[in-house]
Amino acid sequence: MAIRLTDVANEAGVSLATASRVLNGSARKPAEEISLRVRAAAEKLGYFPNAQAQALARSSTKLVGLVVHDIADPYFSSIARGVQRGLDASGIQLLLTSTGAEHDREIAAVRAFMSHRTDAIIISGTRRLSGDQELMELLESYQGNGGQVAMIGQTFPATGGIQVDNAGTASDLAGELLKAGHRRFVVLAGNPNLVTAKHRADGFVSKLERSGVPVEEVLHGAFSREGGYLVMSDYLRGYQSTENTGPVCVFCVSDVMALGAIRAIREHGLRIPDDIAIAGFDDIPTLIDVTPSVSTARLPLEEMGRMAGEMVLAHSDSKLLVVSGTPVLRESTESR
Amino acid sequence: MAIRLTDVANEAGVSLATASRVLNGSARKPAEEISLRVRAAAEKLGYFPNAQAQALARSSTKLVGLVVHDIADPYFSSIARGVQRGLDASGIQLLLTSTGAEHDREIAAVRAFMSHRTDAIIISGTRRLSGDQELMELLESYQGNGGQVAMIGQTFPATGGIQVDNAGTASDLAGELLKAGHRRFVVLAGNPNLVTAKHRADGFVSKLERSGVPVEEVLHGAFSREGGYLVMSDYLRGYQSTENTGPVCVFCVSDVMALGAIRAIREHGLRIPDDIAIAGFDDIPTLIDVTPSVSTARLPLEEMGRMAGEMVLAHSDSKLLVVSGTPVLRESTESR
DNA sequence: ACTATCGTGGAAAGCGCATTCCCAATTCCT
DNA sequence: AGGAATTGGGAATGCGCTTTCCACGATAGT
Structure with a gap:
């Protein structure tokens, strides 16, 4: 042919x-x-x-696999862009899979990558508190065969990657919010089985505790826009900002959840930040077009992707990079 | 190993x-x-x-390549998600490349896909008025060797894919805007060498001409958020909405440009839609979190991606699907 | 001048798998 | 019951390329 x-x-x-x-x-x-x-x-x-033939003869495919929850989610697409950037120069191709955060599909994706003998696998998705055993074993066997692995966000002890200091960053954010004068807090903690969500919530909560301003409520729900919307709607049914205490400040463990929550607040006819303040986490690019501008903890998402890309290229024994986010307060948490 | x-x-x-x-x-x-x-x-x-060995022995790689301008752009990431969905069931892997809209990298991406013997190539990016010769020849030779090709947005005659009726849709949008009472129009036409941008601008302009309400100005610039911002900023320096004529309605040939323009308008201290109205094109998911809600022409982006995915799977001789957008007027063009 | 080095191109052996033949064992038909 | 038709497993070939390993002529060394 x-x-x-x-x-x-x-x-x-x-x-x-x-x-x-x-x-x-x-x-x-x-x-x-x-x-x-x-x-x-x-x-x-x-x-x-014929790249296939070359791959067979050499023993490298010049392929790396990336698994994300949802490529249309700005958090993941920012990371994906970064990974692309990191790989760009080396003429390596990216194999992408969106798993919809379904555990089975995540595993299937890794299996597929292993079948395709990708030189490396980068996983950006949230680890679970329990139930990751199979994935971990798979990755270890992959590494045993010479594959590179980098995880973004949460890492496994054996794999390395880009670890985000979620707890520390959330704690910093809480600190800034205190400085800004907030004294009433609620956290939308997302899915408690996702370690990312949990660390963020815990970091936030414990900082406030140490500061003597315990959070009023910790609400769980889906780690998504929808989840933010639903939980917030529910909460608002009983909400009142009293004159003397000022508005509650709601910390959402991700920007995407915050956006859902904002929608709920709007539909409820409340103003931000006058009636209720809100903060997110990640600083996804989308935020740039949201009014009022929303406070968050900025993570260098694209950069993280790039670093992961470069890390797997380096072929050094799996390193671990820890990145911290920086709180950035904007209009959504302005107190008057 | x-x-x-x-x-x-x-x-x-x-x-x-x-x-x-x-x-x-x-x-x-x-x-x-x-x-x-x-x-x-x-x-x-x-x-x-070993997928490589299988690919060599059979003659199919179970790989399809997708090229987009920028995976972090919500327009493209929506499409990418759709393509994934379309391919999902078949156990096919997606090879993704972001080209940054650079022509050379687009060609390089297609070359790489050809090297990897992907079963199909899906291209979602804007064709140029001139200078696409090389890409077209490449794709034809790829098709000659049995590869499937589907383009999304603009198609080549020989390749087929999902064709958007940009001119017709823009025309419809113009019609709706007229009905809503607007009489002063400006269009941010983006890069005139991109056929998508051109068709949208032309469709809009000619509809208004036929209606006896010629646009006041057609402004060119980059087909990006940055471009929208810059051109709009420039325009605003001389802008006045007079009492008797009402605000100008600015049509941006993409939502992303509209978002840039909105930023410029805000920085200029003007209100939307009171001082100036604005409409975009695409209805990217991001819009859901923008206030005021922005008018646009809705394109079923994810659906388009899905159709393209299914199309290349079908292996039928390259078909052509034409999709039209539907105007949706929201707050950003409300006239009082 | 003769042997010990290089430097270069070619022949051939895989890389891991699908698949075409081929052959032995059954089953079927009359 | 005997041969034809069928079934099912194995040997071998090839997919397109990389990479030893060889052979050969040119160069250098003493």
């Missing part, structure tokens, strides 16, 4: 071995004159190396 | 051929008892088929 290297070799009147040597990065460089002949032949015939 | 099919065959005490037959969808089904033995061996050894 397509042009093979053999055809090019014939056309150029050289052996297969020689053709391979000139067209691909071999250590041995054939003579200039021969090189030109081969290159000319390849050009003339429109030769494209 | 990893377990091979041969190992499984040995473990099960059968031939390589038999092992292959039971573990992969072969026409010939070995006896039940043998099948069980092989499956048990595979399980025990932790066998993963």
